Amino acid sequence: xxxxxxxxxxxxxxxxxxxxxxxxxxxxxxxxxxxxxxxxxxxxxxxxxxxxxxxxxxxxxxxxxxxxxxxxxxxxxxxxxxxxxxxxxxxxxxxxxxxxxxxxxxxxxxxxxxxxxxxxxxxxxxxxxxxxxxxxxxxxxxxxxxxxxxxxxxxxxxxxxxxx
Amino acid sequence: xxxxxxxxxxxxxxxxxxxxxxxxxxxxxxxxxxxxxxxxxxxxxxxxxxxxxxxxxxxxxxxxxxxxxxxxxxxxxxxxxxxxxxxxxxxxxxxxxxxxxxxxxxxxxxxxxxxxxxxxxxxxxxxxxxxxxxxxxxxxxxxxxxxxxxxxxxxxxxxxxxxx
Numbered sequence: 001x002x003x004x005x006x007x008x009x010x011x012x013x014x015x016x017x018x019x020x021x022x023x024x025x026x027x028x029x030x031x032x033x034x035x036x037x038x039x040x041x042x043x044x045x046x047x048x049x050x051x052x053x054x055x056x057x058x059x060x061x062x063x064x065x066x067x068x069x070x071x072x073x074x075x076x077x078x079x080x081x082x083x084x085x086x087x088x089x090x091x092x093x094x095x096x097x098x099x100x101x102x103x104x105x106x107x108x109x110x111x112x113x114x115x116x117x118x119x120x121x122x123x124x125x126x127x128x129x130x131x132x133x134x135x136x137x138x139x140x141x142x143x144x145x146x147x148x149x150x151x152x153x154x155x156x157x158x159x160x161x162x163x164x
Numbered sequence: 165x166x167x168x169x170x171x172x173x174x175x176x177x178x179x180x181x182x183x184x185x186x187x188x189x190x191x192x193x194x195x196x197x198x199x200x201x202x203x204x205x206x207x208x209x210x211x212x213x214x215x216x217x218x219x220x221x222x223x224x225x226x227x228x229x230x231x232x233x234x235x236x237x238x239x240x241x242x243x244x245x246x247x248x249x250x251x252x253x254x255x256x257x258x259x260x261x262x263x264x265x266x267x268x269x270x271x272x273x274x275x276x277x278x279x280x281x282x283x284x285x286x287x288x289x290x291x292x293x294x295x296x297x298x299x300x301x302x303x304x305x306x307x308x309x310x311x312x313x314x315x316x317x318x319x320x321x322x323x324x325x326x327x328x
Contacts (some may be wrong), residue, residue, distance in 0.1 A: 004254065004255050004257075004258035004260060005259065005260050006259075006260045006263060008260070008266075009251075009255065009260045009264050010264060013267065016247070020260055032210065057280065073244050074243070074247070075242070075243035075244075075247060076240065076241070076243035076244040076246075076271060077243070078243055078282055079238070079239035079240035079241070079242055079244070080239075080240040080243070080275075082240075083180070083238070083239060083240055084241050088175075090168065090176075091168050091173065093168075094168035094169060094221050095169065095170075095171045096168060096172070096173045098174060099170060100173050102282075103177065103278075103279075103282040105174075106273060106278045106281065106282060107240060107278045107279065109278070110274035110275060110277055110278035111244075111271060111274060111275065113274055114267075114270045114271045114273070114274035114300055115267075117181055117270065118266075118267040118270060118317065121314070121317050121321055122263065122321050123186070125318075125322065127309035128282040149191050149323065150281065150285070153282065154285055154289075156285050157285055157289040158289065
């Protein structure tokens with residue numbers, strides 16, 4: 001069982017979120033194109049830029065533990081992104097579209113917050129100080145993005161979406 | 165487009181989380197059985213009891229909007245639960261098992277936090293005051309459960325998991 005310890009769990013999760021971040025990187029430009037409001041488009045574009053930095057930080061964490069940066073299929077992010085794509089299709093032309101897209105983006109954020117929070121806890125326990133800093137930097141940004149999306153969500157769910 | 169407004173988006177998401185909660189209800193006893201530590205088992209059992217209340221509250225929200233309580237397949241929760249099942253299998257007998265199970269439970273929590281946060285925002289906008297109270301009660305409990313799981317995660321990722 002030597003290989004199935006906390007180091008291995010950390011590595012497995014790192015591969016999971018690395019795969020997830022790259023799927024998110026592909027999904028965000030589609031969401032930005034689908035969005036109706038300028039604020040919503042801008043939020044998704046900003047999130048894409050941040051995600052590029054998050055991918056780079058993950059590559060640095062792989063370096064720290066001496067492993068090759070390699071993704072591992074993450075069914076959770078596939079499910080979350082699929083739900084966003086369904087909203088984009090089903091609510092195309094509806095005044096509630098952006099509200100729906102923002103909800104999908106917040107589901108993405110919360111998946112990331114959960115994973116980075118876990119990875120930070122484990123990196124702390126494993127004494128990987130530099131990795132803790134990198135993971136925490138991303139965790140703080142994901143939290144800030146989620147708060148910004150909550151503000152947008154309130155604006156997007158305004159009476160014009162309601163009155164369609 | 166009359167049917168694709170915010171009311172419909174709210175109903176769609178209500179069906180999504182109703183399905184998700186019932187999947188979580190089935191998954192939690194398995195996670196409690198798989199867990200090694202008494203604290204971890206107890207946390208999953210408590211979460212199951214809370215989830216029963218959350219399902220009942222959702223049924224009340226369906227009543228408020230005059231719709232039948234009916235789930236809608238949620239790919240996201242399937243993906244998240246599948247990842248938890250994989251950890252339970254791959255880390256069986258490992259001292260890192262509970263750390264892995266808790267991480268899966270936190271991914272579930274964050275999915276719920278995202279969905280209930282969204283539903284609460286929309287219910288507020290739609291003037292569904294009673295629904296706002298019900299959704300907020302669950303949202304607060306999910307947040308508290310996530311915090312409790314974070315404490316457990318730190319304990320579970322202790323040196324015995326590391327030293328396997």
